[in-house]
Amino acid sequence: xxxxxxxxxxxxxxxxxxxxxxxxxxxxxxxxxxxxxxxxxxxxxxxxxxxxxxxxxxxxxxxxxxxxxxxxxxxxxxxxxxxxxxxxxxxxxxxxxxxxxxxxxxxxxxxxxxxxxxxxxxxxxxxxxxxxxxxxxxxxxxxxxxxxxxxxxxxxxxxxxxxxxxxxxxxxxxxxxxxxxxxxxxxxxxxxxxxxxxxxxxxxxxxxxxxxxxxxxxxxxxxxxxxxxxxxxxxxxxxxxxxxxxxxxxxxxxxxxxxxxxxxxxxxxxxxxxxxxxxxxxxxxxxxxxxxxxxxxxxxxxxxxxxxxxxxxxxxxxxxxxxxxxxxxxxxxxxxxxxxxxxxxxxxxxxxxxxxxxxxxxxxxxxxxxxxxxxxxxxxxxxxxxxxxxxxxxxxxxxxxxxxxxxxxxxxxxxxxxxxxxxxxxxxxxxxxxxxxxxxxxxxxxxxxxxxxxxxxxxxxxxxxxxxxxxxxxxxxxxxxxxxxxxxxxxxxxxxxxxxxxxxxxxxxxxxxxxxxxxxxxxxxxxxxxxxxxxxxxxxxxxxxxxxxxxxxxxxxxxxxxxxxxxxxxxxxxxxxxxxxxxxxxxxxxxxxxxxxxxxxxxxxxxxxxxxxxxxxxxxxxxxxxxxxxxxxxxxxxxxxxxxxxxxxxxxxxxxxxxxxxxxxxxxxxxxxxxxxxxxxxxxxxxxxxxxxxxxxxxxxxxxxxxxxxxxxxxxxxxxxxxxxxxxxxxxxx
Amino acid sequence: xxxxxxxxxxxxxxxxxxxxxxxxxxxxxxxxxxxxxxxxxxxxxxxxxxxxxxxxxxxxxxxxxxxxxxxxxxxxxxxxxxxxxxxxxxxxxxxxxxxxxxxxxxxxxxxxxxxxxxxxxxxxxxxxxxxxxxxxxxxxxxxxxxxxxxxxxxxxxxx
Numbered sequence: 001x002x003x004x005x006x007x008x009x010x011x012x013x014x015x016x017x018x019x020x021x022x023x024x025x026x027x028x029x030x031x032x033x034x035x036x037x038x039x040x041x042x043x044x045x046x047x048x049x050x051x052x053x054x055x056x057x058x059x060x061x062x063x064x065x066x067x068x069x070x071x072x073x074x075x076x077x078x079x080x081x082x083x084x085x086x087x088x089x090x091x092x093x094x095x096x097x098x099x100x101x102x103x104x105x106x107x108x109x110x111x112x113x114x115x116x117x118x119x120x121x122x123x124x125x126x127x128x129x130x131x132x133x134x135x136x137x138x139x140x141x142x143x144x145x146x147x148x149x150x151x152x153x154x155x156x157x158x159x160x161x162x163x164x165x166x167x168x169x170x171x172x173x174x175x176x177x178x179x180x181x182x183x184x185x186x187x188x189x190x191x192x193x194x195x196x197x198x199x200x201x202x203x204x205x206x207x208x209x210x211x212x213x214x215x216x217x218x219x220x221x222x223x224x225x226x227x228x229x230x231x232x233x234x235x236x237x238x239x240x241x242x243x244x245x246x247x248x249x250x251x252x253x254x255x256x257x258x259x260x261x262x263x264x265x266x267x268x269x270x271x272x273x274x275x276x277x278x279x280x281x282x283x284x285x286x287x288x289x290x291x292x293x294x295x296x297x298x299x300x301x302x303x304x305x306x307x308x309x310x311x312x313x314x315x316x317x318x319x320x321x322x323x324x325x326x327x328x329x330x331x332x333x334x335x336x337x338x339x340x341x342x343x344x345x346x347x348x349x350x351x352x353x354x355x356x357x358x359x360x361x362x363x364x365x366x367x368x369x370x371x372x373x374x375x376x377x378x379x380x381x382x383x384x385x386x387x388x389x390x391x392x393x394x395x396x397x398x399x400x401x402x403x404x405x406x407x408x409x410x411x412x413x414x415x416x417x418x419x420x421x422x423x424x425x426x427x428x429x430x431x432x433x434x435x436x437x438x439x440x441x442x443x444x445x446x447x448x449x450x451x452x453x454x455x456x457x458x459x460x461x462x463x464x465x466x467x468x469x470x471x472x473x474x475x476x477x478x479x480x481x482x483x484x485x486x487x488x489x490x491x492x493x494x495x496x497x498x499x500x501x502x503x504x505x506x507x508x509x510x511x512x513x514x515x516x517x518x519x520x521x522x523x524x525x526x527x528x529x530x531x532x533x534x535x536x537x538x539x540x541x542x543x544x545x546x547x548x549x550x551x552x553x554x555x556x557x558x559x560x561x562x563x564x565x566x567x568x569x570x571x572x573x574x575x576x577x578x579x580x581x582x583x584x585x586x587x588x589x590x591x592x593x594x595x596x597x598x599x600x601x602x603x604x605x606x607x608x609x610x611x612x613x614x615x616x617x618x619x620x621x622x623x624x625x626x627x628x629x630x631x632x633x634x635x636x637x638x639x640x641x642x643x644x645x646x647x648x649x650x651x652x653x654x655x656x657x658x659x660x661x662x663x664x665x666x667x668x669x670x671x672x673x674x675x676x677x678x679x680x681x682x683x684x685x686x687x688x689x690x691x692x693x694x695x696x697x698x699x700x701x702x703x704x705x706x707x708x709x710x711x712x713x714x715x716x717x718x719x720x721x722x723x724x725x726x727x728x729x730x731x732x733x734x
Numbered sequence: 735x736x737x738x739x740x741x742x743x744x745x746x747x748x749x750x751x752x753x754x755x756x757x758x759x760x761x762x763x764x765x766x767x768x769x770x771x772x773x774x775x776x777x778x779x780x781x782x783x784x785x786x787x788x789x790x791x792x793x794x795x796x797x798x799x800x801x802x803x804x805x806x807x808x809x810x811x812x813x814x815x816x817x818x819x820x821x822x823x824x825x826x827x828x829x830x831x832x833x834x835x836x837x838x839x840x841x842x843x844x845x846x847x848x849x850x851x852x853x854x855x856x857x858x859x860x861x862x863x864x865x866x867x868x869x870x871x872x873x874x875x876x877x878x879x880x881x882x883x884x885x886x887x888x889x890x891x892x893x
């Protein structure tokens with residue numbers, strides 16, 4: 001069972017993570033590297049498996065003479081001893097600039113202050129599919145440790161040959177190599193000076209085990225935190241160029257509306273304003289944001305729109321609009337029909353659900369739903385675009401700089417070599433910044449204006465014209481014996497996604513299926529993706545089964561759970577939470593947990609329900625989390641606390657309200673996000689498994705929140721809530 | 735011909751030709767290049783744009799330039815004295831009270847205003863007072879700790 005679970009977690013990108021295939025392309029070859037970086041030592045790291053290069057196009061590597069195509073990262077040590085690591089990953093608040101620097105400093109034995117990370121720049125960094133799926137820690141952290149370790153080996157080799165001594169007696173530390181027998185030492189800088197040294201990472205390179213980590217494994221603060229508390233850091237929306245204009249885009253009144261007439265003559269007269277009309281695209285660029293706004297307001301447009309459904313009809317719509325031919329077909333029991341990145345269905349079957357249901361002492365059939373929700377990154381999408389001699393450079397906040405480069409190349413019918421995308425550390429994303437529409441819009445305006453153009457989406461645009469976490473309908477049917485053994489599990493998810501859909505409980509007879517349906521709203525990736533919906537349905541249903549056979553929900557879970565890592569987090573959280581203790585009147589306890597993307601989580605919640613007002617308050621949450629060897633304990637705590645709080649919003653009150661192609665609550669005064677007063681007392685138990693490779697944590701730590709709260713509300717009131725959000729308008733107690 | 739006016743920001747006098755009806759946030763960011771103050775919602779709901787007007791927290795995204803012409807404006811860029819960070823800036827670093835940090839300047843400026851009158855606030859009072867500031871990454875508990883820590887430092891350094 002556990003082997004299969006890891007297989008599921010490690011291999012497959014979620015359908016909604018990826019929207020388009022990308023082309024593989026490099027900017028520089030080895031000689032150009034040194035021209036570009038200066039002399040020194042260069043180590044290039046190659047992906048060992050297909051995962052990292054899954055999206056590469058058929059022409060990958062054809063432009064390269066000396067570099068292998070499947071490059072993960074590279075590292076350069078300059079003549080001044082400066083260590084620079086290059087990765088296509090990007091920083092959106094998960095603090096990987098810090099944790100990746102720790103990895104490099106650890107293996108290279110240099111102070112972390114000597115390490116600089118260059119991230120998410122399509123001209124300078126290796127190709128990367130994108131920063132999503134919690135892959136940075138399990139993959140990029142490991143790759144950078146490998147390049148740094150290989151660099152250290154090369155440097156030791158040079159020192160050994162210069163001194164004519166056995167390399168095994170040399171010591172490495174603090175950016176120096178020391179030969180203690182002869183009382184001499186040499187700095188890395190001196191070893192690389194004037195040279196063009198290269199090396200690749202050997203196939204089997206021993207890394208420092210987690211038990212011996214000195215820099216990794218520690219709670220180092222955000223590496224450039226000073227720039228953030230002083231306002232110096234320049235986010236994408238803070239970028240500026242000389243002669244820059246400010247852009248605005250005219251939005252249709254509804255999704256799918258087409259332009260039927262346009263009058264721009266008033267807008268054209270405003271000083272310096274340039275109006276661009278291209279198909280359905282209408283935008284303006286002007287010397288100031290104020291003039292751009294005035295010009296946009298002066299544009300007169302008429303649109304033709306088509307009738308569309310509202311959220312009241314959503315779940316019925318999803319059930320009725322399954323896309324035919326994509327249901328995965330029949331597969332032999334015990335085998336998997338896997339989805340691919342283009343978004344086909346998932347189906348798993350084992351044993352006979354029908355026979356097991358027939359022989360069960362109790363049967364339970366329930367339907368759960370989840371709403372569309374918005375990411376609400378505090379920095380709305382922004383891009384600054386500049387054309388120069390038919391080359392395009394765009395600074396933008398995206399989790400997929402290379403993906404956005406491909407989108408730009410396609411939109412402007414140009415080759416990717418002429419497009420450069422840079423990603424300054426961005427004001428959060430949560431899966432919401434995979435696409436490049438802002439970059440394309442800014443570039444279209446800049447091309448017409450023949451000057452750089454910056455476009456900052458408003459909050460309303462961010463709410464409306466980005467994409468949402470998929471809504472879903474989840475149908476669960478189960479059979480159980482009086483002794484609490486689950487016999488049958490029939491689980492169907494319509495639309496929300498396949499991530500985390502498999503059950504980790506030991507059940508002999510299973511049918512698990514993800515059904516692809518049409519979506520009335522544009523949907524895409526979101527932190528933890530469908531794992532939130534699938535865990536909500538599964539862990540709610542498990543709680544219902546426990547109550548059905550009058551068993552303690554913790555004991556019931558442990559009875560049906562063999563996976564040791566999962567048992568460990570449930571037991572650790574239960575202990576910290578003091579599960580089973582007496583609770584005040586009106587309070588309830590609940591739990592939810594699971595396994596996702598290499599992380600094991602159990603969340604326990606205590607809620608207080610005011611029966612007179614219907615107010616539901618989450619009083620405290622305890623989370624136990626284990627994701628292998630911990631790279632940065634406080635960074636991990638920060639991610640888990642944040643995931644708990646963000647998860648609270650989707651669990652309790654966040655939902656997109658829509659009708660007829662319009663978003664009805666697309667602003668912060670209408671769409672409620674968690675605030676200071678919503679935050680319960682949080683306690684986190686970290687289980688550090690130094691014997692297990694590090695996995696990511698930003699997403700998986702979220703999945704237990706909604707079911708823990710729903711189960712606690714049931715415990716407090718006897719009311720079973722099966723829709724997320726649970727209590728957008730308080731609890732109705734009859 | 736546009737008229738120019740003076741604006742007192744961070745103890746410096748700036749001259750701008752921005753329209754008196756212009757929104758202070760965009761004047762600071764676009765005209766004065768003080769981009770530490772952030773746009774988050776444009777309707778005073780998230781606090782990312784918070785600045786001090788005569789020492790009091792105000793949402794610059796709903797403040798007209800004309801309303802602050804004669805006032806002292808402080809932004810995040812004006813908080814430190816040379817290399818000496820304000821106790822709140824230091825406390826946010828010490829408590830790792832940020833992830834993407836896009837809310838951080840607004841959080842710090844709101845907290846500066848809050849602590850300017852009282853430094854003995856309970857955690858519950860801090861949470862209540864900071865309710866108008868959003869951190870979507872969810873670092874709220876750390877922000878409360880940072881404000882408490884800064885309050886302590888400020889109490890101790892009071893003459």
